[in-house]
Amino acid sequence: MTPQGVFEREPVGMAERILADGSSRWPVEAGRYRLVVARACPWAHRSVIVRRLLGLEGAISMGIAGPLHDERSWRFHLDPGDRDPVLGIEYLGEAYRAADPDFDAGITVPALVDVASGQVATNGFADLTKDFSTQWTAHHRPGAPDLYPERHRAEIDEMIDSFYDSVNNGVYRCGFASTQEAYEQAYGELFDRLDALSDHLAGRRYLVGDTITEADVRLWVTLVRFDSAYHGHFKCNRHKLTEMPVLWAYARDLFATPGFGDTTDFVQVKQHYYGVHDSINPSGVVPLGPDLRGWLTPHGRDELGGRPFGDGTPPGPVAEAERVPSIG
Template sequence: MGAAQSSTDEFVREPLGVQERITADGSSPWPVEPHRYRLIGARACPWANRVIIVRRLLGLEPVLSLGIAGPLHDDRSWRFHLDPGGVDPVLGIEWLREAYERAIPGYDKGVTVPAVVEIPTGKVVTNAYQDLEFDLATQWTAHHRPGAPDLFPAAHRDEIAEISGQLFHDVNNGVYKCGFAKAQGPYEQAYDALFARLDALSERLAGQRYLVGDTITEADVRFWVTLVRFDAAYHGHFKCNQSTLTDMPVLWSYARDLFQTPGFGDTIDFEQIKQHYYGVHTEINPTGIVPKGPDPSGWLSPHGREELGGRPFGDGTPPGPPPIAERVPSIAEPR
């Protein structure tokens, strides 16, 4: 997504501008159809990362292509500056805003990722990331890979929704409320809520491997995308500095467990994450200097969470390797 602007001292996230659905049941004007749509994400963005992970876990790569915006953008929006010629190779656009304006002439809301674009028309269909995650899991089932996990098991949906709501307010959006607060009071309120929630979730995860039930669900995807960025960006850049993730033993081992699970760590590029946060948010980091650290190699260290049991993919199986064109550099490789 993108950072919102607010006339108050408290950070308020912008509303989504194209809240459509892609469904198989005829409940929307946009039907599930292989090769019709292109998911646009960014390695830097946690909101996009969630949808990219869900797509990986469900094995939708062959039917829903992926375009990656680079980590740098300005007021014209996310751009494809890492692609040859600086344009998306399928949509042929330089700026993601172009796809929003094709859908809504004069579009004046946030140009955010993730976004799904209809390839033939080049129009954004939706940027409703939470609905998109749910619909990929429940509407695209005819195109799931064999062994795809159930990320929204019916027996646990109410619990997933409750925890996901807490995560959104206090953690996913909470770090942004810390980073973009314009006064001490709102910053401290968000800071206290963030670390109180992290403490509560640490207690929950001390005795169980995953947040809900004994398998990976959307709640874990939602939590993890913030944890994996915590030390690289939020601790310093957003002033979330009560402690680093590596100083929170349960959450650090939980995060490493998922990082080493196919579909999670293989979507992460720490360099792009740092380039985005430190290079784009000039009101917070006016020099644009990107920190060299922290050393990411610890993400590959043993986590010991297997002792808690759990079945990562339930009755399913891990996804295979990502397509070659979508692979990110391993943290074990020199950059």
């Protein structure tokens, strides 16, 4: 937090990359790493989506921290014995300190943990999903889509940069602002960018090209949480997502696409945001709404054309252990 009351996201503390060419100390190796996520967290959710779309479940196992945490970090309070069944730890912070006993930066999800040593290999969320697309290709499922096509990478990166600070991080800048001026600045930038994205998507199905890309994944994880958390809890209340027709239809289109809605847990989203931010919601009361049935209504976006998976195919059914509650 700056003296002006502006929320600033801290840089991650272990941003090493896992690379296929052996140039990093962490090589690509099936079965070596466990992806630790939390259903509530948008930054983690995008890694869950990409892992599923690319079919990396057999190469990278997944541990799921619960929606609640304290000063000791994300906790595996939904697992038997309150411990991750593979890593054997109660708090994710244990894996960070296994890598660095003096680690004192943010303990964040997603994190890829080296199972044998119990050490966090990386929590570099900025590169993680791109690396799933480009470094883990030997372990992609047959028919995996190209979420980061080389011919569109510059455009995808430019698009991501256009909404990272104003939308992905912008909702947090609204919610955690400690001065009126900082809040109003973040609020204005958030809705200005959402208006621009709405205009961009009015006549096209996806953000870049005619298929789902990394850019869509990154925008969508914020949109899907908008009405359940950001509109009320973070005071992003000019409009609900359901009151922004283009973005609402775009979000419903992706929600109906395998990999998106079937990895979304609205219950845990609300439990997290309303349950851990004491300074914003000191009572800890979790709202019952909104009504989620609208997510299942027709979106009409297929009339715009496009091919969700390009030359690829949809992923298969979600593994039983990774299913989320249905809203239908």
